[in-house]
Amino acid sequence: MSATSTPTPAPKTNHLGLTVLDYRGGKTTLCAGCGHNAITERIIDAMYEMGVQPENIAKLSGIGCSSKTPAYFVNRAHGFNSVHGRMPSVATGVALANQKLMLIGVSGDGDTASIGIGQFIHLMRRNLPIIYIIEDNGVYGLTKGQFSATADLGSKLKTGVINDLPPIDTCALAIQLGATFVARSFSGDKKQLLNLLKAAIAHRGTVMLDVISPCVTFNDHEGSTKSYKYSKDHEEPVQEIGFIPSFENIDVDYDPGTTASVRMHDGSQLRLRKLDRDYDATDRVGALKLLAESHEKGEMLTGVFYVNATAPSFIEQLNLTETSLARMPEELTRPSRQALDEIMEELR
Amino acid sequence: MATTIELGVQERAALTPQPGRKVNDFSIQVATVNGSGSQSANTVLLRSIFQMGVPVSGKNLFPSNIAGLPTWYTIRASKHGYIARKKEIDFLVAMNAETAQEDVMSLTPGAACVYDEPLKLSGLRQDITFYPVPFDKLVAPVCPEAKLRRLVKNMLYVGVVDALLGIDVAESEKALIKQFGKKKKAAELNTAAVRAGYDYAIATFTKQDPFWVERMNANQGKIIVDGNAAAALGCMFAGVTVVTWYPITPSSSLVETLIDYLKEYRIGPDGKATFAVVQAEDELAAAGMVLGAGWAGARSMTSTSGPGISLMAEFIGLGYYTELPGVFFDIQRVGPSTGLPTRTMQGDVLFCATLSHGDTKHILLFPSSAEECFTMAMEAFDLAEQFQTPVFVLSDLDLGMNNWMAHPFTYPEKPIARGKVLDADDLKRLGGFGFARYKDVDGDGIPYRTLPGTAHPNAAYFTRGSGHNEKAQYSERPDDYVNNMDRLARKFETARKFVPAPVKEVSGTSKIGIIAYGTTHWALTESCDQLLNEHGIATDYLRLRAYPFAQDMHDFIKNHDRVYVVEQNRDAQMFQLIKLDIAADQVTKLRSVVHYNGLPIDARSVTDAIVSQEAK
Numbered sequence: 001m002s003a004t005s006t007p008t009p010a011p012k013t014n015h016l017g018l019t020v021l022d023y024r025g026g027k028t029t030l031c032a033g034c035g036h037n038a039i040t041e042r043i044i045d046a047m048y049e050m051g052v053q054p055e056n057i058a059k060l061s062g063i064g065c066s067s068k069t070p071a072y073f074v075n076r077a078h079g080f081n082s083v084h085g086r087m088p089s090v091a092t093g094v095a096l097a098n099q100k101l102m103l104i105g106v107s108g109d110g111d112t113a114s115i116g117i118g119q120f121i122h123l124m125r126r127n128l129p130i131i132y133i134i135e136d137n138g139v140y141g142l143t144k145g146q147f148s149a150t151a152d153l154g155s156k157l158k159t160g161v162i163n164d165l166p167p168i169d170t171c172a173l174a175i176q177l178g179a180t181f182v183a184r185s186f187s188g189d190k191k192q193l194l195n196l197l198k199a200a201i202a203h204r205g206t207v208m209l210d211v212i213s214p215c216v217t218f219n220d221h222e223g224s225t226k227s228y229k230y231s232k233d234h235e236e237p238v239q240e241i242g243f244i245p246s247f248e249n250i251d252v253d254y255d256p257g258t259t260a261s262v263r264m265h266d267g268s269q270l271r272l273r274k275l276d277r278d279y280d281a282t283d284r285v286g287a288l289k290l291l292a293e294s295h296e297k298g299e300m301l302t303g304v305f306y307v308n309a310t311a312p313s314f315i316e317q318l319n320l321t322e323t324s325l326a327r328m329p330e331e332l333t334r335p336s337r338q339a340l341d342e343i344m345e346e347l348r
Numbered sequence: 349m350a351t352t353i354e355l356g357v358q359e360r361a362a363l364t365p366q367p368g369r370k371v372n373d374f375s376i377q378v379a380t381v382n383g384s385g386s387q388s389a390n391t392v393l394l395r396s397i398f399q400m401g402v403p404v405s406g407k408n409l410f411p412s413n414i415a416g417l418p419t420w421y422t423i424r425a426s427k428h429g430y431i432a433r434k435k436e437i438d439f440l441v442a443m444n445a446e447t448a449q450e451d452v453m454s455l456t457p458g459a460a461c462v463y464d465e466p467l468k469l470s471g472l473r474q475d476i477t478f479y480p481v482p483f484d485k486l487v488a489p490v491c492p493e494a495k496l497r498r499l500v501k502n503m504l505y506v507g508v509v510d511a512l513l514g515i516d517v518a519e520s521e522k523a524l525i526k527q528f529g530k531k532k533k534a535a536e537l538n539t540a541a542v543r544a545g546y547d548y549a550i551a552t553f554t555k556q557d558p559f560w561v562e563r564m565n566a567n568q569g570k571i572i573v574d575g576n577a578a579a580a581l582g583c584m585f586a587g588v589t590v591v592t593w594y595p596i597t598p599s600s601s602l603v604e605t606l607i608d609y610l611k612e613y614r615i616g617p618d619g620k621a622t623f624a625v626v627q628a629e630d631e632l633a634a635a636g637m638v639l640g641a642g643w644a645g646a647r648s649m650t651s652t653s654g655p656g657i658s659l660m661a662e663f664i665g666l667g668y669y670t671e672l673p674g675v676f677f678d679i680q681r682v683g684p685s686t687g688l689p690t691r692t693m694q695g696d697v698l699f700c701a702t703l704s705h706g707d708t709k710h711i712l713l714f715p716s717s718a719e720e721c722f723t724m725a726m727e728a729f730d731l732a733e734q735f736q737t738p739v740f741v742l743s744d745l746d747l748g749m750n751n752w753m754a755h756p757f758t759y760p761e762k763p764i765a766r767g768k769v770l771d772a773d774d775l776k777r778l779g780g781f782g783f784a785r786y787k788d789v790d791g792d793g794i795p796y797r798t799l800p801g802t803a804h805p806n807a808a809y810f811t812r813g814s815g816h817n818e819k820a821q822y823s824e825r826p827d828d829y830v831n832n833m834d835r836l837a838r839k840f841e842t843a844r845k846f847v848p849a850p851v852k853e854v855s856g857t858s859k860i861g862i863i864a865y866g867t868t869h870w871a872l873t874e875s876c877d878q879l880l881n882e883h884g885i886a887t888d889y890l891r892l893r894a895y896p897f898a899q900d901m902h903d904f905i906k907n908h909d910r911v912y913v914v915e916q917n918r919d920a921q922m923f924q925l926i927k928l929d930i931a932a933d934q935v936t937k938l939r940s941v942v943h944y945n946g947l948p949i950d951a952r953s954v955t956d957a958i959v960s961q962e963a964k
Contacts, residue, residue: 022805055807058644058800071810071822078800080643081812082636083666089633093640093648096590096624098801101644119636122629318624321616325589325624326645326799330764332622333587333647335613337759343581343609344756347571 014051015247023048025073030065035187035213035228036135040072042190043104043133046197047074050245058094058101062087062116065142066108066135066213085116088123091130092314098324099315102201103130110140113149113168120170124177124206126314131200131207132179134170135187137215138226145218156223170210171305172291175284180205180308182287184301186235187213188228192302195243199304202245202264205313212300231300238279238290238303242271264309272304281307369558372402372427374438376513378505379451381444383415385499388527388538389506390421394751395523396506396515397425398572401564405431405870407750407948412597412689418447425561428877431753432870435950439513439559441505442469443483452476460557462508477557479549481508486548490540503538507545512553513561517546571754575747576651578718579677580606581757582725583649584613587764588675590641590648591625592634594656597689598745599679602651631656635663638674639738642667643811645769645799647729651677653745654696655686657703664738665704666813668836671786671795673732673767675725677741679748682946691946692745694866698921700740701895707833709840711739711847712895715747716869718754720893726760727848733767735794735843744916746867746948768796772804782806785820786832793839840896847894850901854889860962861908863901865892865922867948868914874951875914875958883959892922897929905934912958914941916949 013019023044028037047057054076061067063084070079082090091105112120112134123132138151147155150170151163174182181203185193193211200207212231214220220227225234239260244252246267254261254271260281262270272281280286287306294301323332376393380386387408394406402425411417424434436456442448442463449472452461457475470478483501491500503524510517520542528535579602583591591610593603607625616622628634634650641648652660657678667674680696682688687695702708711731713724724741732739770783775798783806786795798807809820817828853869854862854876864872869891879885890904905911905926913923920940927935941957943949 053803055803055805056801060640076805076808078643078798078808079810079812080640080670081810081814082639083662083813086632086636086663089628089636090640090643092626092633093590093592093637093642093646094644094800095640096626096637097641097644097646097648098799101801118629119633122633319620320624321618321620321622323616324645324801325622325641326801328587328589328622330587332616333589333614334585334760334764339613340581340585340757340759344571347573347756348569 014048016051016053018048018051018054020044020048022054022076023074025075026071028072029068031217033216034065035137035215036066036069037072038187038190039133039135039193039211039213040069042193042197044073045194046201050198050201051247052102052201056100056102058103060087060091060094060103060105062107062111064108064111064140066106067111069106069135070104085111085114086119087111088116088119092123092126092128095128095130095315096318097326099320100324105130105132107132107134109134109136109138109148109150113170117149117168121173121177124174124179124208127178127180127205127311128314129204129206131197131209134208134210135213136170136210136226137213137219138224139215139219141215141218152225155225156221158218158221169291169295171208172288174206174208175287175291175306178206179208180311181207181304182306183208183304184210184212186231186302187211188232189235189302192237192241195241196304198243198245199241199264199268199270202266202268202270203309204265205308205311234300236299236301237275238277238301238305239272239275239281241303242273244269244271262307262309270304270307281305369560370438371560371562372425372564374425374559375434375436376423376439376441376509377437377451378421378441379444379447380419380421380502381415381446382410382413382417382419384502386419386421386443386502389502390423391751392503392506392520392523392527393509394423395526395572396510396519397423397561398567398753399519399522400516400561401567402427402561403429403431403566403753405750405752407433407746409947410690418444427564427566429566430870430874430951432874433948433950435952439557441509442467443502443505458558460512460559462505462512479508479512479553481505481545481548486544487541490544491537496537500537500541503541504545507542507547508549510542511546511549512555512557513559515561517542567753569756571756572751573718573754574601574749574751575715575718575721575743576602576679576749577605578721578754578757579715579725579741579743579748580609582722583675583729584609585760586647586726586729588647588649588729589623590637590646591623592628592637592648592650594628594631594634594652596631596653596656598681598749599651599653599656599677601749602677602679631659632663635660635676638676639663639667639672642673642732643800647733648673649675649677649729651679653679653681654683657696657700661704664710665706665708667738668704668708668710669706669813670811671736671797672738673736674738675728675732675741676738677743680742680744688946690745692867692916692948693944693946694742694744694868694916694921696742697915697917698919698924700742701925709896711735711737711843713739713741713848714865714893715741715743716866716891718747718752719757721747722757724848730765731843731847734765734846735839736767736797737839742866744867768794770796770798772802772807775802775804775806778806784818785809786816786835787818788835788838792842793835793837794842844896844898847896847898849898850893850904851891852888852904853891854887856886856888858886858888859909860885860887861904861911862887862889862914863892863904863911863922863926864889864914868916871949871951871954872914875954878951878955879958882955885959885962895925897926901926902930905930905937909937910939911937912939912941912961914954916943918942918944
């Protein structure tokens, strides 16, 4: 396990009395060293440390290397590996049926930014409660190394082909469309990714995490802008991210002049300590400006770009009754005989 | 109302029925321009005849356009209870300059025609009775607001037709009140228009045509409803919880009506909704939402038409292979491609039966009537959950969007069937063995499932569209693949005995059998009578209600020398599907009758086709 660099040492059991083993999944079948495996490990750590009931998680994915990963974490949760680019609609159906589930969707840059861009856009727009992770390596892995739509301009394939189209910035898109927690991270940045995932679990609404996750087989060479080396050299966090879960009940002092504290839906605190720049992650327009400027400069920014912990989620807007629709008894779903008589009378 | 009754009396005095008259057995066609408010007028006319106790049907033949293109509405009154479209038009109301000449030329000899006076149609034919009406002159005093005149003008012809056909104008007033509901001002304005038309006709015309409506008592207790509304009610009483959709003609009104009913009848004790409706970004997403919701335990559905079905193909394959419930209404319209979006067809039968790549077979239901739209909607949800698979309800534009007489719907006696779902207690009882998602425990091919959120450590399984074994684990093993596909085939065989059985509509000892389904049924009941009465050809008629086909259909084919499959598409799709299902030595018995011009099938076309094939 890889919990060595987490801010607080992991206890043997979490507050549900479960061990980290209760959050493990099947053995990965991805390449050794794949960034996706590191993300899987962080998801396990975050779920464990946050004490999420494993059976209350629903794992969703589309198609691709990234979309295989829900089989590699939390075996005690139902998982659904659906069709290419269509996980958002399946996830929406799941959320409608059972609003008590915690949804985690894992997608890739092809699954999201190409074939699935339409559904991605509408998922963001609805602010559906889900943690949507893009395991972003800039290439199609399962079909052996073609460029995806997040590949940077000028990035080079193993075959020497140069990408001559600009990348789609999924974070900028998500912010513009209405996602309420938008961040970028790097699979190699354990501490930042873990804290982001924990904050994501505490959020109610769409969390869009774009995680740069190098493909060791097809996109880890000189000339690639999504290699381990390039990412390590160029990653530029906009804040240092801290997270204090609600159940820890620890009053950690912070300096409001240098650190912003965001109270999450469940009462947790997301702490964003300023680094080189004065950046306000609650300013949507500022976030878009930051991302646009970073493209001009060729920066690889990571951190929380935008957070709005109070916006209503799609499910809240539907004004659903307390019992999940999936569990609703016949007394509530089949109107009475009198109701039918009344309707028939109107149609006479 | 007093005035109306007086007018009613006056009418009987003025236009006395002549000998040789045709009572309650003719068709009316109203030719107008769409967007001119004619739909309200036509509905009032239909309801008036219905209220007089005469069996009646109405069919809107409209263009894919919001305003300005020709539209026709045909009403058929039939004392025999025939409600299929009648091929011949007996009484025309010509309001549209663009089509008036052609409309008149297509009338049968002896027909009558009310027309807008400036169209000057009287000279066109000598064998037609013409009644010119100066609608513009009549509408001005009734409707002071000039901009409303275009709409109110249409209500005038209701009054004219009432007077000429002997429809009690009080019935039209009653129908108007129903039509406009709480919009009192609109009801008054339109009532005045009906009266003005009526008065004009009474004062001006001497009845020369033979067509009359006379009171009958055939509609006691009946309702008028369109198939989409009936299906919507079926969904609500089936306990639907998740509805996803993307607007498309002719399906939109199903979900829109459903939304209205749900808002009224499906609010829980806490004042909150016991349903969720989402207008998706496209049909693809609508299908994904249905399957996601079905996976998580909701009763989920969508409604679409052919183009939507095309987009859903990939998801339907996923639903079949991962075994997820979901109800998919296809209100069929004319394809291929955009086709004729506002015309009717039974064109998606073959496509839906095996929708998606690889080996797939799907349960299809074929409602013929509003009553069956209601009952089959409920059956579709039960079948989807019991068989853990997408289920299609194949309605069509004719059934979905037109008004139909129906018996009041019967409240469902059977409780909702949720299928084989294991909860935490079941899993506890199973002990350490857990459960195998795709294992055929009962020998019927239907496995057990659990829902996400089930509070038991063994509840979870992994759903995937890729190859899987009994335990839902990824597998590319040949034996795992074959076992799973064979079990799915077994499950489909089980469905044969559970889907709505075919109905023997006409059963005798004839050597000639006829098979039809859906709205084709209405032409068939009439055609069977025509074949017998006009040609001495006795037939037996079986109406299919579902795919997979029941044994009854196989027996029916075995017991006849020739079997005509009658349907509304070019390629004889049901005929083809039946051919795949029956024994090789039976195949040569099948003959095909098809109708695919976008208009609802009529009995005469069927009769002519069968007579001609019988002569060979």
